[in-house]
Amino acid sequence: MGRRSIKESRQKEIIEAFYTIAKKEGLENASIAKTAALININPSLVIHYFKTREYLVYGLIEYILDQYLLIYKTPAAYKGDPHKKLLKVIDNIFSHKWNVLFDDSVAYSCYSLVFRDQKVKENYKVLLDTLRGNLRALIEECNQQGVLKVKDPAAVADTIFVMVDGAYYYLSLVSNKKEYKQKLAQYKGLALQQLNLVSPSSSGKSRQKH
Template sequence: MGRKSLKETRQKQIIKAFYKLAKKEGLENASIAKTADLLAINPSLVIHYFKTKEHLVYGLVEYILDRYLLIFDVPENVQHNPKKKLLAVIDNIFSHKWNTLFDDSVSYSCYSLAFRDKVIKEKYKILLDSLRKNLEHLIIECNEKGYLKVDDTAAVADLVFILVDGAYYYLSLVSNKREYNKKLGTYKKRALGLLNFSVPASSAG
């Protein structure tokens, strides 16, 4: 058990360092040697845990995808109220929290590899399906409690994330903060519209 724990800890340290390099220099310029240098360790130790840069990229992709799932972390005081929990998740999705979980440039660089690498493609597919399933589960809970009346819960969850994906892809090109916030608010209202929710005063803006 101890060996496994140490291995996982060391792997996470290496991946985080590789991620930091990718943010600073671009994924294409991040390397095993630079990662080792950043951690002040021998490159052979990085190779011990990740045989090639390709394997290190796989680890990075898993790290980024795990960060995506943190969007479902909501305050304890809303955990037992399906409506408040769903609204809190929508708030998280359409907020700056989404962008602080991972760097867009690294995420998109990794995503682009899915067009050439079947392993990465499958990892992204599993994660994005998981996001949709988690959101659908929240919608179903609200249906059961009478907060919503959504007939095709899977389709609505899918449409919300289609809106999310398109929104952040476009907003990555928007530099003006006021324009960014205005558009993000508009997209959030559209998502709530799919759920037949109105925007509560407490979460406006």
């Protein structure tokens, strides 16, 4: 009875508007008023759905963390072929897709909340462990199919993500496109090394056969 609720879709809409503002002006300058103005609603409607700005930020973080899991999205055709899937995932991580999915400015601002909010910290921990766990499972599948021989899949998965996080930390500062591309390839090579796979670029550098 009564009017039917559109809570969830409205919340998502607001979060995305908030994200848009945060991308443009920084999370610290993203306000409820600006968010409301962007989608032509009243600021009090934002409060109605989120109670406080704090909860809106929580919503944003949840939204962002969900995006991270999309790097495991691979073509349905790869089902049953963990090797192909693994390579695709590595591709996703070290490619344009990463930059499309995330705005690093907002990401680092959100991450900084980890240090003052236990709940945020836990959410991030769960995500990072999930990312590692998924990669580990993928490696183990490859091991079982005999296409990979990785001794400690969990440790390798961890190492790879350590490299990913560190890599983008540096890459965010590289403005030169050519240098960016080259560095990205280099870091991808490091990840593949961890899997005892050799990247095309690094093998080309030190070929000694013939």
